[in-house]
Amino acid sequence: MEDRVQKYFADPRKIKEVRPLEDHSLLLTFDNGEKRKYSMEHELTGVFEILKDKEKFYRVFINEVGNVAWDIDDDVDSSVHWENQIDLCKDMLYMESVPIPS
DSSP: OHHHHHHHSSSSSOOOEEEOOOTSSEEEEEEOOEEEEEHHHHHSSGGGGGGGGGHTTTTTEEEEOOEEEEETTTOOOOOGGGGEEEEEOOOHHHHHHEEEEO
């Protein structure tokens, strides 16, 4: 595992596009053109439980630091109230996602 992490951080990736999928997965496109799928099926508890609501899940975006994020309350400005945003780290998403063959 440590070798995989070291290899990744020698050339870390940036997310260029995120698309929510029907099965609570994310289709991620990275800066090297690679597409990967990340399933959130087992993460919809605790702070992420709000994403069980598909309408909320579909409002995913890439935040200012490059992570995949959601606003908890759409009427609150997350740039002013940071606790209004939940996110997933771009590095974890790359390392834990599954490559999609082209």
